[in-house]
Amino acid sequence: MSDSRKRKRPLVADKRYGATKPKARKATPKTKAKPRRTTRRKATRAKRRGGIVGFVQRLVGWVLRLIWRVVWRVGAVACLALALMVGYYYTTLPDVSELLDGRARGSVTLLDNEGKVFAWRGDQFGGVVTTKTVSPHLRHAIIATEDKRFYRHFGVSPRGIASAVRINLSEGRGPLSGHGGSTITQQVAKLLCLGVPFDPETQSEAEYETECRRGTIKRKASEAIYALAMEAKYSKDEILTIYMNRAFLGAGARGFEAASQRYFGKSAANITPAEAAMLAGLLVAPTRFAPTNDLTRSQNRAATIVRLMEEQGYLTQTEARAAQNNPAQLSAAAEARAGGYFADWVMSSGPEFFTRKTTEDVVIKTTMDQRIQRAADDAMQWVFENKVRAGSKAQAAIVVMSADGAVRAMVGGRKTKVAGAFNRAVQAKRQTGSAFKPFVYAAALDLGYSPNDTVVDEPYCQNIPGSGQWCPENYTRRNYGKVSLTQALQDSLNIPAVKVSEFVGRDLVRQVASDFGLQSDLAAGPALALGASESTLIEMTGAYAGILNGGSSVIPYGLVELRLMGDSEPLMGTGGGIGERVVQEEAARQLIYMMEKVVSQGTGQRAQFGGRQLAGKTGTTQAARDAWFVGFSADYVAGVWMGYDDNTPLTGVTGAGLPAEIWRETMARVHEGVPARPLPMMSPSQTGETRDRSPGRQNGGSGVGGFLDNLLRDILGDGGNTNARKPRETVSGSDR
Incomplete structure (x- = not known):
């Protein structure tokens, strides 16, 4: 065991005893340091952190530091993500020039008959x-x-x-x-x-x-x-x-x-x-x-x-x-409200891939005459403001065209300045009433009969198999005895029209009407002669244009040529115009003579204006659900329809009334500044006594041998069986 005490210094309390002090080492003098401010702050903070208040302060500080640590890290990540997304979009952005035309479809610019813009369709891009x-x-x-x-x-x-x-x-x-x-x-x-x-x-x-x-x-x-x-x-x-x-x-x-x-x-x-x-x-x-x-x-x-x-x-x-x-x-073109019904019709009648669904910029030249279109719009508004009772929901439509079927103006309803609306001129199929009768007489005249030939207007009934007895009546509920074909049409007599239709044959009448352009299903019964069939206004107006041009059919058209914007050569031309002959020119000119009497002396006298020669025909259907006036001058053909969209009967309106007045107001404005010309008609006195009375149909219809006036009278005057019951077939009225 070692003696450890020898190695230890004795514990001496030097200051306590009087022993001699050991010689102190000379120390280097030091400058007394001032207490630091941070030390004072810590001391102060330590004093404040005592108790509950201090605990709360420490807790809040810890939370804030934690939030800051989280926020700046999340912010850094978000900024990085934002930069990456911005960079991604940056790489997908094309050159500016590729972003300037953002259309999903092309445009259609419509020009009138003078080459002036009157309407736009599709997505128009001006450059x-x-x-x-x-x-x-x-x-x-x-x-x-x-x-x-x-x-x-x-x-x-x-x-x-x-x-x-x-x-x-x-x-x-x-x-x-x-x-x-x-x-x-x-x-x-x-x-x-x-x-x-x-x-x-x-x-x-x-x-x-x-x-x-x-x-x-x-x-x-x-x-x-x-x-x-x-x-x-x-x-x-x-x-x-x-x-x-x-x-x-x-x-x-x-x-x-x-x-x-x-x-x-x-x-x-x-x-x-x-x-x-x-x-x-x-x-x-x-x-x-x-x-x-x-x-x-x-x-x-x-x-x-x-x-x-x-x-x-x-x-x-x-x-x-x-x-x-x-x-x-x-501008004047903008006031036309995108061409209204006319532009809608042209767009619907053209090829879909160049009109309604075009991906190209297309220019279409049309037949529209803006002067005539304004005339039709103004006439419609004037009549409804001055002749129709306030609050009436009745509608009307107007079509004006040339004799070759070129449509010059179209109004599809009372709201004349619209686009995309229901177009009654081309979409509404309505019974034609007595406006159909010219085609009955066209068939008879084409067979060789004269406007002066006669038929007996007397009570008449016909037994219809499966339906019973059918007895038409005149609008006046009177009979007039022996009348000429001209007078029968002039006064819109029902019984003579039915007799002529039955004599020449319904099939022949139906064929004549169909060849003139009435494409809707035509009635099969004897009420065919009274306009029981349905048709559109544009079809009826086109059929009357065929009468004016001398008996040849027409296809109404509005598109003249279609070309791509920037091209000089058209991709397609007109899709309508004059077609095949339906009746002989002589028959057509005689029919014009008869229809002129309707306006000058008969049911259409309200249509007269300016002392011009005019021809036309009124039409009113059963219960006055539809009222028509279709007619022409030597220059233009116009058709007017009036009625309710829901087939409500008109009150006090026939084709000889408001439709004839709308027609007159339209045509009077259309003919302002147009020189008066005579109608291309032929009176019976101009035909001569040696006229062939059995020419047959020009387009292959079967001819009928010559018949004397008295034979025609006797056969057509047969009243038939009057004892059978009346069928349920719809019969259209006539006009007075």
């Missing part, structure tokens, strides 16, 4: 414009109304979004309902549908538009990211150029050049401040504010934008006052 080529007023109007900080933000405007949310909440809507706060760049992102192209094989255009316009939070976020990518890829002017070329501005116009041409008939480079404000006002709601729908509402919207332009320094006070005092007005 590319840029921020440098449009009027500065248009550029300023767009920025003033849509995004006044466009040149200062980076694609998304937090201030604009916050302002939109505040306004929406103050108006009682959801934060994203109503005002969107989107910048022009975000609107372009929406117009581009975030780069997703339209695929007609998988969805309709309407479905595509709906998908592109979804307003969910996720969609809004995607638009914002896409907008950031666009800001990185394109300059501000390039983004605005895309916007000006792709925006839909109502009436089928895509882009501001198309809209300027559509509404004002001028280039977007030449528009005034008032016109620029009206175009910019369409961006918020193209259909609602389209000037072709409501010019006053569009002008009021433009006035608001003029004030914004003045407030933002784009217009001086003098310029703004001039724009307010002289609001933009529509």
Whole structure:
């Protein structure tokens, strides 16, 4: 065991005893250090952290530090993800030139008979414009109304979004309902549908538009990211150029050049401040504010934008006052409301792949005469304003054409300036009534009979197998004895018409009517002669045109030629015109003579105007559900139908009344400035005594041998069996 105590120094309390102190080591003098401020803070903090308050403070501090650590890490990840998404969209963005024409379909421009534009269909694109080529007023109007900080933000405007949310909440809507706060760049992102192209094989255009316009939070976020990518890829002017070329501005116009041409008939480079404000006002709601729908509402919207332009320094006070005092007005072509019923008819009659579903830009020249179209529109409105009781729901339709079937004007209903509406001139099939009778007499005249040949008007019944007895009556419920064919047509007598039809043969009458263009199913019974069959107004008018042109059928047409925009050679020509002969020219000219008596002396006297020679025929169906007047001058043929869409009977209206007045008002306006010419008619005295009375039908119909007037009278005067019961077959009335 070792002696450890020898190695230890003795424990001595030096200061306690008086022993000699060991010589101290000379120490280096030290400067006394001042207490640090942080030490004082820690001390103070330590004092404050005592108790419950200190615990709470420490807990809050810990939570805040934790939140900060999480937030900056999440923020960093989010920024990285945002950068990656922006970068992805950046790589998918094409060159600006590929984004300027965003139409899903082509356009159709319709020209009148003089080559002037009167209507547009499809998506109209007037050509590319840029921020440098449009009027500065248009550029300023767009920025003033849509995004006044466009040149200062980076694609998304937090201030604009916050302002939109505040306004929406103050108006009682959801934060994203109503005002969107989107910048022009975000609107372009929406117009581009975030780069997703339209695929007609998988969805309709309407479905595509709906998908592109979804307003969910996720969609809004995607638009914002896409907008950031666009800001990185394109300059501000390039983004605005895309916007000006792709925006839909109502009436089928895509882009501001198309809209300027559509509404004002001028280039977007030449528009005034008032016109620029009206175009910019369409961006918020193209259909609602389209000037072709409501010019006053569009002008009021433009006035608001003029004030914004003045407030933002784009217009001086003098310029703004001039724009307010002289609001933009529509061009004459724009006032035509896209061509109305006529343009609809041409579009429906042409090939679908070049009209309704065209992917090309097409130009169609038509037969429309805008002067005649205005005449028909004005006549319709004048009669209903001055001759029809207020509140009446009755409808009417008008067709005006040349003798070769070229349609010059069409009104398909009382609302004359519409597009896409139900067209009663071509879509409504209605019973023709006594307007059918000329075809009965055309068949007889073509067989060799004369307008002076006679028939006995007396009580007449016929026994119809399976139906019983059928006894037609005249409109007056009177009989007139022996009458000429001319008088029978002139006074629209029913019994003579039925007798002539039965004698020459219903099949022959049906064939004549069909060859003249009445394509609907024709009645099989004896009521055929009284217009129990249905037809459209355009068919009836075309059939009467065949009578005027000397007995040859016509196919009504409105399309003259169709070509692609920019091409000089047409792809197709007219699809109508004069066809094969139906009756001999002499028979047609005699029929015109008989129909002239209808207007000059008979049931159609209300149609007279200007001392001109006119011919026509009235027609009223059973219970006055339909009323017609169809007739012609030497220059034009016109047809008028009147009735209710639901077949409600007309009150106090026959073909000799309001339809004849509408016809007169139309044709009087049509013939303003047109020299009067005589009708191409032939009276019986011009035929001579040596006329062949049994020529047969020109188109292969079976001929009937010559019959003397008394034989015709005796056979047609046979009243038949009067004891059988009356059938249920519909019988059309005549007119007085």
